[in-house]
Amino acid sequence: MGVQVNLISKEKLNKMGSMEKIRMILDNVKEGKIVVLESGLTPEEEAKLIEFTMLEIDHEKFVGIELESYPQREKSLISKILGKKHGRLTIIGPANRLKTIEKQEDLIKALIT
Amino acid sequence: MGILSALKKKLRFLYKIFLRKDKLKIGIYGPPNAGKTTLANRILRDWIGEIIGTPSEIPHETRRVKLREGVKIQVDGKSITIDVVDTPGIAAKVDFHDFLKYGLSEEEAKRRAKEATEGVIEAIKWLDDLDGILLVMDATEDPFTQVNVTIVGNIEARKLPLIIVANKIDLPTASPARIKSAFPQHQVVPISALKGINLDSLYKAMAEKFG
Ligand SMILES: Nc1nc2c(ncn2[C@@H]2O[C@H](COP(=O)(O)OP(=O)(O)OP(=O)(O)O)[C@@H](O)[C@H]2O)c(=O)[nH]1
Ligand SMILES: [Mg+2]
Numbered sequence: 394m395g396v397q398v399n400l401i402s403k404e405k406l407n408k409m410g411s412m413e414k415i416r417m418i419l420d421n422v423k424e425g426k427i428v429v430l431e432s433g434l435t436p437e438e439e440a441k442l443i444e445f446t447m448l449e450i451d452h453e454k455f456v457g458i459e460l461e462s463y464p465q466r467e468k469s470l471i472s473k474i475l476g477k478k479h480g481r482l483t484i485i486g487p488a489n490r491l492k493t494i495e496k497q498e499d500l501i502k503a504l505i506t
Numbered sequence: 507m508g509i510l511s512a513l514k515k516k517l518r519f520l521y522k523i524f525l526r527k528d529k530l531k532i533g534i535y536g537p538p539n540a541g542k543t544t545l546a547n548r549i550l551r552d553w554i555g556e557i558i559g560t561p562s563e564i565p566h567e568t569r570r571v572k573l574r575e576g577v578k579i580q581v582d583g584k585s586i587t588i589d590v591v592d593t594p595g596i597a598a599k600v601d602f603h604d605f606l607k608y609g610l611s612e613e614e615a616k617r618r619a620k621e622a623t624e625g626v627i628e629a630i631k632w633l634d635d636l637d638g639i640l641l642v643m644d645a646t647e648d649p650f651t652q653v654n655v656t657i658v659g660n661i662e663a664r665k666l667p668l669i670i671v672a673n674k675i676d677l678p679t680a681s682p683a684r685i686k687s688a689f690p691q692h693q694v695v696p697i698s699a700l701k702g703i704n705l706d707s708l709y710k711a712m713a714e715k716f717g
């Protein structure tokens with residue numbers, strides 16, 4: 394049996410609200426899918442995602458998520474002025490299927506089983 | 507009459523601001539097992555002769571936030587009074603199977619896992635009530651984990667003063683330098699909370715950063 398991977402574009406993510414993104418991620422991950430976000434989540438959204446994950450862990454089928462992203466870059470002057478926050482490339486999957494092998498500043502290696 | 511009571515109100519308001527500024531709530535954060543409770547106990551033992559909780563080698567030992575108010579720290583003629591907030595370790599997964607190898611029964615392990623998930627939520631919620639953070643990392647482990655990145659990101663977004671504590675430097679494989687290179691924009695203080703190594707530097711850093 395294969396594993397479904399959903400790659401969500403920046404354009405699609407930009408049109409979604411925070412809760413909409415979190416719901417979409419958790420629904421997919423709880424079905425065993427892997428989600429890759431082109432523009433990621435803000436730190437606040439990541440914290441919210443962890444909170445909702447905790448609420449939905451059932452200690453049987455769903456034991457949580459594996460989440461990997463890159464830290465935010467130092468903000469450029471323009472994005473500071475515009476006050477826009479951008480996350481970076483992010484991968485999220487069920488903790489029992491997605492394992493991070495190695496994480497560096499500029500490289501994430503993960504294993505899907 | 508009106509003026510007087512208005513004045514009283516204003517004074518009380520100023521008093522409150524003064525008190526608030528004087529009382530700093532400092533949260534001790536980090537992944538499970540990093541040594542947060544050991545550090546909280548060390549700080550409290552050093553300054554008020556008490557402890558706040560029980561450390562354990564089993565992850566998610568702390569599952570409720572614990573607060574001790576009015577801890578006065580004095581270094582080099584400078585003094586700060588803080589409220590110490592020990593928080594449950596933050597994780598994105600909690601699998602009860604992980605507790606079985608410590609000899610817990612399945613029932614105990616499941617209860618611990620459930621309480622642990624609630625603890626993670628409580629720890630995240632408390633971020634909004636704090637004036638400064640001690641982020642504790644186990645210096646023998648890879649510091650560049652998502653939980654650490656997410657916590658640091660949230661502290662930065664809230665503009666809270668942050669000291670990263672590189673703990674367990676008594677162990678031979680500890681590498682505070684690895685933590686520094688993962689989070690170069692933040693101050694890193696290497697300590698051993700268990701053995702009481704380099705706590706003076708931490709207190710000094712706290713007085714400077716939070717005071
Ligand atoms: N060698 C060494 N062990 C330490 C040190 N600090 C804590 N430990 C040990 O690490 C384990 C976890 O310590 P705790 O203080 O319970 O860690 P915690 O971060 O509060 O953990 P949770 O409450 O589960 O999130 C215990 O076995 C401690 O004895 C240290 O400086 N050196
Ligand atoms: Mg603890």
